[in-house]
Amino acid sequence: MAMTALxxxxxxxVVALFLVVCAVLxxxxxxxxxxxxxxxxxxxxxxxxAISTAPFFPAxxxxxxxxxxxxxxxxxxxxxxxxxxMFDERFALRPWHAAVWTLLAGLGVVSHNCWTIWPDAAGVCxxxxxxxxxxxxxxGVAQIPKGWRTAATTARGRILIALVTGIGLQxxxxxxxxxxxxxTRSISLGxxxxxxxxxxxxxxxxxxxxxxxxxxxxxxxxxxxxxxxxAHAHAGPPPSSEAALNHLRxxxxxxxTYRQEGLTIGVLAVKLGMPEYRLRTLIxxxxxxRNFNAFLNRYRLDEAKAALADxxxxxxxxxxxxxxxxxxxxxxxxxAFKADTGLTPTEFRRQAxxxxxxDAVEIVRSE
Numbered sequence: 001m002a003m004t005a006l007x008x009x010x011x012x013x014v015v016a017l018f019l020v021v022c023a024v025l026x027x028x029x030x031x032x033x034x035x036x037x038x039x040x041x042x043x044x045x046x047x048x049x050a051i052s053t054a055p056f057f058p059a060x061x062x063x064x065x066x067x068x069x070x071x072x073x074x075x076x077x078x079x080x081x082x083x084x085x086m087f088d089e090r091f092a093l094r095p096w097h098a099a100v101w102t103l104l105a106g107l108g109v110v111s112h113n114c115w116t117i118w119p120d121a122a123g124v125c126x127x128x129x130x131x132x133x134x135x136x137x138x139x140g141v142a143q144i145p146k147g148w149r150t151a152a153t154t155a156r157g158r159i160l161i162a163l164v165t166g167i168g169l170q171x172x173x174x175x176x177x178x179x180x181x182x183x184t185r186s187i188s189l190g191x192x193x194x195x196x197x198x199x200x201x202x203x204x205x206x207x208x209x210x211x212x213x214x215x216x217x218x219x220x221x222x223x224x225x226x227x228x229x230x231a232h233a234h235a236g237p238p239p240s241s242e243a244a245l246n247h248l249r250x251x252x253x254x255x256x257t258y259r260q261e262g263l264t265i266g267v268l269a270v271k272l273g274m275p276e277y278r279l280r281t282l283i284x285x286x287x288x289x290r291n292f293n294a295f296l297n298r299y300r301l302d303e304a305k306a307a308l309a310d311x312x313x314x315x316x317x318x319x320x321x322x323x324x325x326x327x328x329x330x331x332x333x334x335x336a337f338k339a340d341t342g343l344t345p346t347e348f349r350r351q352a353x354x355x356x357x358x359d360a361v362e363i364v365r366s367e
Contacts, residue, residue, distance in 0.1 A: 045075035073108020087147035
């Protein structure tokens with residue numbers, strides 16, 4: 001009973017975590033990332049799977065339990081579609097995708113609920129469902145090579161590869177156990193721990209922006225590379241990335257997109273028409289910044305320093321300059337400015353004005 005209580009508690013936590021995944025994806029990413037809705041569907045499927053495979057979940061019932069079974073058993077199709085959206089830039093949802101999901105979900109409902117009514121039909125549907133699950137899970141993992149070269153260059157991309165691989169392997173293992181008639185109870189607790197791990201990794205990926213451990217040399221841009229940048233063995237981005245880099249530089253240097261309030265890497269990726277992971281690669285490997293925030297601050301700080309050094313803006317408050325450059329408040333601006341220059345904005349302005357005065361005196365003397 002103690003193990004059952006532990007498993008039920010763990011599965012309850014898993015359901016809550018997957019609901020958090022759905023909420024974050026729909027509220028934060030749905031407008032800027034085409035895979036967000038599929039990711040949210042994965043969260044719903046994960047929660048449904050955690051519920052439908054829990055101890056004491058009713059079997060042989062076409063009542064309230066059927067939607068949970070349908071979402072859980074249709075999850076391999078959703079996983080395959082989500083993996084395609086993450087790694088294949090040309091992917092687009094089609095009506096027949098919904099038909100395939102409906103077929104798999106229907107097989108799951110029949111195989112789960114018909115053991116007492118039509119045992120032979122339930123057995124056939126169960127075996128077909130298991131084979132289809134293995135197939136779609138393998139197809140999902142097989143999407144990784146389409147974006148491997150780009151995704152593997154960033155920490156988040158490598159975590160995404162591990163997450164897709166782990167989910168696919170867990171699906172294949174669970175389906176194979178069903179084909180081999182391994183008792184569900186013997187692997188149930190392990191499956192619950194795997195689901196919890198997948199949910200936690202997903203939340204961590206969405207809510208945090210881990211710094212890259214191997215930033216590259218700057219390939220250009222409107223300012224010097226971020227401090228601490230170390231060179232890769234290669235000298236810059238491949239030629240195929242040059243057009244994307246030029247577009248990125250245009251948005252930042254000419255249109256000054258860095259000033260936009262609430263700018264995220266997802267929003268910028270949509271403006272550029274590319275997946276988020278590819279934009280991260282351009283920022284890290286093409287321009288040499290350790291993460292997205294460092295990339296934004298480079299442009300914002302350069303604009304702020306130019307304004308502080310401008311005698312025509314000597315009376316403009318520091319706060320106004322910080323807000324105009326894209327910072328949301330004075331405190332983070334002061335911290336970033338001090339870390340970049342070793343001076344406070346006021347000290348920087350004072351030195352810049354003093355230097356301009358000295359230059360003017362030298363010009364007068366030379367005349």
